[in-house]
Amino acid sequence: MRNVWSLVKKEVRAYFGSPIAYAMMFGFLLLTGYFFYSLIMWFNLQAMRMAQNPYYAQQVNINEMVFSPLFHNMSIVLIFVVPLLTMRLLAEEKKAGTDELLYTSPLTVGQIVLGKYLAALFLLAVMLGLSALLSVFAFALGNPELAPWLTGYLGLFLMGAAFVAIGLFFSSLTENQIVAAVLTLMTLLLFLLLNWVSSLGGGAAWTKVVSYLSFSEHFEDLTKGIVDTKDIVYYLSASFFGLFLAHSVLQSRRWR
Amino acid sequence: MIEVQDLTKRYGEIAAVKGLTFKVEPGRIWGLLGPNGAGKTTTMRILTGYLPATAGRARVAGHDVFDEPEAVKRDIGYLPEVVPLYQDMTVAGYLGFVAEIKQVAKARRKEAVDRAIVSSGLKDVRRRLIRNVSRGFKQRVGIAQALINDPRVLILDEPTIGLDPAQIMEIRELIRGLRGERTILLSTHILPEVTQVCDGVVIINEGELKACGSLDELADSFERTDGVVLRLRRSGAGEADLFRGVPGVEKVSVDGSELRIEWARGRDHRDDVARLALDKGLGLREMRSLAGIEDLYMNIVSGRSAQ
Secondary structure, eight states: OHHHHHHHHHHHHHHHHSHHHHHHHHHHHHHHHHHHHHHHHHHHHHHHHHHTSHHHHTTOOHIIIIIHHHHHHHHHHHHHHHHHHHTHHHHHHHHHTTHHHHHTTTOOHHHHHHHHHHHHHHHHHHHHHHHHHHHHHHHHHSOOOHHHHHHHHHHHHHHHHHHHHHHHHHHHHOSOHHHHHHHHHHHHHHHHHHHHHHHTSTTOHHHHHHHHHOTGGGHHHHHTTOOOHHHHHHHHHHHHHHHHHHHHHHHHHHHO | OEEEEEEEEEETTEEEEEEEEEEEOTTOEEEEEOOTTSSHHHHHHHHTTSSOOSEEEEEETTEETTTOHHHHHHHEEEEOSSOOOOTTSBHHHHHHHHHHHTTOOHHHHHHHHHHHHHHTTOGGGTTSBGGGSOHHHHHHHHHHHHHTTOOSEEEEESTTTTOOHHHHHHHHHHHHHTBTTBEEEEEOSOHHHHHHHOSEEEEEETTEEEEEEEHHHHHHHHOSEEEEEEEESSOSHHHHHHHHTSTTEEEEEEETTEEEEEEETTOOOHHHHHHHHHHTTOOEEEEEESOOHHHHHHHHHTTOOOO
């Protein structure tokens, strides 16, 4: 575990030593901020209108009208941001020849993969943490429910963690960071589209399988404050699968 | 300290290393020689646990490379062909990271970094970013990185490549200074480096062992004759005839502006040859030993053995 920790520290330092981390966070926070702002404005307008009618007034819900769509938008932004976060993880080491140092030090392939993964997760957590500061305004000036907000962020983190594992896998395949980023982006978009593909099937049995595989399908409940084991298991197993693939690639490369 | 037995590495159909067997005694510096593509880097990568072998065994620092790779990796220092540097780290920061992953105990880490910095002559650049130091310093950082865990065995893949002559001398001096407590295997293209630094050599070509031993041993087994190369004021057929008359001299040939004078191995006619040149007033300009490492190497690599 100490080995993993050394690697995590080095990776996190490398992130903050390069412009990538800052550019990525800036982009993510800018977009999140914009979505938050426009949703709040829209919510204000709606709330004022609905307040005129006692029946509708009871249905004004900031969680449903602001946070739920905000989380959905953020998950789309993550699809574009995570590939930038993960592309350098293994590809850069290979390109620079520094992988030879890692493989000839007493680190196992598992420790290398885990160290890289945890470092990227840390960055993801920092990014999501900063975006959570926006919500302070909503909590200070309104009274949203805390639980759906927390589960929404849990969902974003779990989904991001799965994205990171997939990005790590593609970074293990190539020494070209651009290729790694593009392949990751394509794959994540594909998983996003699965939800839409399944809606074309008109309820056939295969559509259930396809929609189960979709990232966004499992996100829905979490943004509403419902924590279903099925969804948690889905994201965790996607992470495991990505890490397993990355581990296999690194291991096999050395045995070729 | 380094024992290699029947080591073979195949990449698909192509065999990069074929049945290599050699041994380096503790405390010695050995050179690994061979043309480009001979399998030097592959051999070193197997010894350091970067690549697995297809067949054969290797023991480094008392551990089997394939059974206990982690133990081997902890006890050796390795400078790869491409120095593995993180350009955005400072020299000291980088060495600290290597000390961590090489599992140097936390209490001794700072001391280990300081020691590597001093012994590699990096004091002046320790706070600089690696990307901003000169090539010579980068190479030194590579050597410092290999020394960080105070290894008993050092494996250096072309430690002086790409350096200017003054830097080459410094690095050689540095490596010579490590002699004694450490076993060192280094690969190189520069043959004089071997005579200056190494106690013995392993010569490989096309993945096969061609020769292994100390330089004297190799000369004894691969060269039948010994001799000198003479440069005189004028070196022609007339002068050559004069030297043919020296008792014991077997062969004299004119090689451009030099004379090549050979006699049977184990004898020494250098004094006789020099005396003749002076007595006859031939204008002796230069006299050097014939059995240089270059000739020896070319003979061994091209497969010509004792004629």
